[in-house]
Amino acid sequence: MKRSQFLKSAGAAFVLPAVWPWAASAQSERSNCVLVPSETPGPFPLDLTENTFFFRQDIREDRAGVPLRQKIRIVGADNCDPMPNVRVNIWHCDRDGDYSGYAAMGSEGQTYCRGYQMTDANGECEFVTIFPGWYPGRTTHVHFQVHVSSQYSVVSQWTWPHAAAVEVATAHSALYPEGPDPLPPSQDGVFTDGFQLQLADLAWDEAAQEYVSHYEATVEGAGVSGVGYQELTTSAHLALGQNFPNPVARATQIPLDLKSAGEVVWSLWSPSGACVVRKDLGMCAPGRTVLDVDFDALGVPAASYLYQVEVFNASGRFSDVKRMTLLK
Structure with missing residues (x-):
């Protein structure tokens, strides 16, 4: 825009x-x-x-x-x-x-x-x-x-x-x-x-x-991609993609690339700062993981949300966050 x-x-x-x-x-x-x-x-x-x-x-x-x-x-x-x-x-x-x-x-x-x-x-x-x-x-x-x-x-x-x-x-x-x-x-x-x-x-x-x-x-920096937000230490362990489709009508997918195996936790946050959903996805292998999110099942209202992925591995805890919009 x-x-x-x-x-x-x-x-x-x-x-x-x-x-x-x-x-x-x-x-x-x-x-x-x-x-x-x-x-x-x-x-x-x-x-x-x-x-x-x-x-x-x-x-x-x-x-x-x-x-x-x-x-x-x-x-x-x-x-x-x-x-x-x-x-x-x-x-x-x-x-x-x-x-x-x-x-x-x-x-x-x-x-x-x-x-x-x-x-x-x-x-x-x-x-x-x-x-x-x-x-x-x-x-x-x-x-x-x-x-x-x-x-x-x-x-x-x-x-x-x-x-x-x-x-x-x-x-x-x-x-x-x-x-x-x-x-x-x-x-x-x-x-x-x-x-x-x-x-x-x-x-x-x-x-x-x-x-x-x-x-x-x-x-300073270039627009569109938003890659500047990622901490360098985080990018060495994970790459969180933008959900698709976005805005979301009913369901969406979140791409996640892991550089090494780790425990993955996914959470959804409202604009007021409240954690709406938090799910432990267990141990995930290196490579591409796609997180399927069904908003009908979650039962949350239409709004702009932030989604966060946390990865716990042998080197520590690493996380990244992006924004999505739910239409209902």
Whole structure:
């Protein structure tokens, strides 16, 4: 799916700009896309890598604020095509400017407004959250990390046009007691080198009673295949293929190539981070194994799911994950 198709897929309930903010900017020497600038992770990052609790679409928890549906698209600079199966972490403050997980803010042990998703075949993922507040010295913003492999990840931030952020707080003043954000991105020290590649759009969806935002980031690598996501250590032991057919109507097959014999466990995860199905497939021999999945028998509802394969062999545990869509 190209950039124009991604915009059209958002629906007609709200108006989006005809082009993305950086469409007319200077092009990268390596491709038709421009690499997103790297930024500081800020004073409040948390490592989500080993905590599958944060694999979730809805990251609001108990935080008050106007609903925001944030759509993100990741493309590769080599060919400007979408990058599927890469992990996108995001974190931001609540309406009062506080981050979860920090004793100084009275939020130690809390986890609101943090989570990660895997991009689908179009390089896209989506979060349900609240529109962030602000705090002194910073404009309204969201931190994000695109984890492509164990050797490469990008940490950056996006923001919105200042007038749009002010309008959110003004139109929903009861939800934002601190008032509108007083600092435009142009006066934020983090964005002093420019922020045109870090601007998301924002529009109100009257039917859904929520704001919808789109942000696209270009990172190093080539799109389409998504092979950059695989850890090098994992690829030495297994290669997990995309299920076919996908989307799925009733049944699908998942190809798995093992480099050596091992115990195989297959699991299915919902966008909220819940394990829906987990099956121990026993010892599998080296070579091609095809996993047959019958969704009629599983009895799960239509949704986008992540499927994971874990392999336990003499060298340890290795896993990979991909996304599928069930239609019913």
